[in-house]
Amino acid sequence: MCQHCLGKTIHDVNHHGVWDNSIEPVMTIKPGETVHFECLDSSGGQITKDSDVSVLSTLSMDLLNPVTGPVYVDGAQPGDILKVSIEQFIPSGFGWSAIIPGFGLLQDQFKDPALHLWHYDRHQMGACAYGDFAHVPLKPFAGTIGVAPAQSGQHSVIPPRQVGGNLDIRDLSAGSTLYLPVEVAGALFSVGDTHAAQGDGEVCGTAIESQMDAVLTFDVIKGQSLKSPAFSTPGPVTAHLDRLGYEVFTGVGSDLMTCAQDALSHTIDWLCRTTQMSAEKAYMLCSVCGDLRISEIVDAPNWVVSFYFPKVVLA
Template identity: 65%
Template sequence: MCSNCDYTIHGRHHHFGWDNSFVPAERVAPGSTIAFNCLDSSGGHFDAESHVGDVATLDFSKVNPVTGPIFVEGAEPGDALKVTIEQFKPSGFGWTANIPGFGLLADDFQTPALNVWKYDASSLEPALFGKNARVPLKPFAGTIGNAPAEPGLHSVVPPRRVGGNLDIRDLAAGTVLYLPVEVAGALFSVGDTHAAQGDGEVCGTAIESPMDVVLKLDLVKDARLKMPRFTTPGPVTRHLDAKGYEVTTGVGPDLMTGAKEAVSQMVDLLAGRYNMDAIEAYMLCSVCGDLRISEIVDMPNWVVSFYFPRVVFE
């Protein structure tokens, strides 16, 4: 998997949820480079032959499996785990689904939908969606974090102070991520890899795609970090910027309502302009459109904007 790595952690070493009593898959010294074999967020439920009927049989107790955990020698509560994201090795297969009851516009889209993606794992050329849309790719790990201090098993779905299901698109190759350590050894795990995602992941899924991830794990002693933080190696939207954006907005006293309004208007715009089913436009927004808080100081109303890259259709 990785000739220059100190360790390889195979996908069979995965777990569901966070629990600081899990037995480590490996114990490593700070500064180790590790290759992780990551499953997709369905844990292999979907494959290249899947159809929309398979959405109904997805087991939510077994979503977002993460590979690990890794015990980092010398890591103690109060330290920060420094994660250098070195490389992704994509698989070429992915899926995006609308799962009833899940997603920003769950009340509007109550029927299941599924798009199975095939993309070039070597060139990472934009992936075809429908007949005309081509989505630029940017691999990253959606779930990346340490075990929490609280005992017991905790769901992997919500993000946490120690990381977890952050779904931050810019945790891509070259980024350095810092995570608070709450238990001895940190107990780090990673998974939920994506080939592409818009900021917000509005339908609840991205281009979910199994792939290998190469990371370097190091320590910052006594960092007293309150929340995750990260540093990117350069610009973060070049893969989307070439043709500009279509932008819709939501204005009002509630950010969540504003976000829903902005996305709903973009779904209507795309469906009407490109003769798409609304649910297809919704999924497309999830994999390449970006939600932004444009203004949060001019009370009592705030502005949420949704940016859709024109390069997808041009």
């Protein structure tokens, strides 16, 4: 067990499904302390190694995207910054990706459910096989990570917020440092929705959703404030994908959402032609390893969105 895991632990039974500053903290810690969080996957354990696609029609929405916590950080007050040093993720070796009707960038095109189960070496964390079609390099991170908002009442964990939450930023991996604006006393930090891999955009609505533990160290920065989350990384963020370059497809037009949809659709068409995989499989594969990027947003009236698909995945 790593040295960070020998400190305080919050077990996954201590989870909640909304942001609410009235939820009692599970633990109080001092700045500088490290906490080991046991996190659930975004299905809240409803999707298992024995599941098939039928599980998607019976998912309880109330159980989705649970986060472990909250933690009260002593000394954190509204107007401060909570510094979260991401030390380590301890993966489970199992994950899933899905097309969930009514969800995802191309929800109007993909109306039927689909499910893919992933099995990977949780110790070596090498590339994970996607049937006979591809191998996806892994990069664990927490999709949902944040603090309680100042507004009273219950707030959904699904949309991201100015205090963090469901950010789905794949570069919040081990070694990165996240900075969150504090809006309530103690910050009331929680984390969950852990992923084994994801592309920028999480285009089908899911990554490689995978239960794992997160080891985090906390500090409070006084006398400074943030309006929204910020983070720093220890080095390159795409080294696990860059080795063989990318195939890139663009969407060009006056609406960024339509441009993004077009760029993704062109990539899926290419994957289907190149590998003979189904469009559903291509859509999920794009979600776990391909990146949406705004390439141009200044030359009105049209903008350019590009979808980068890493060649190493098909090598």
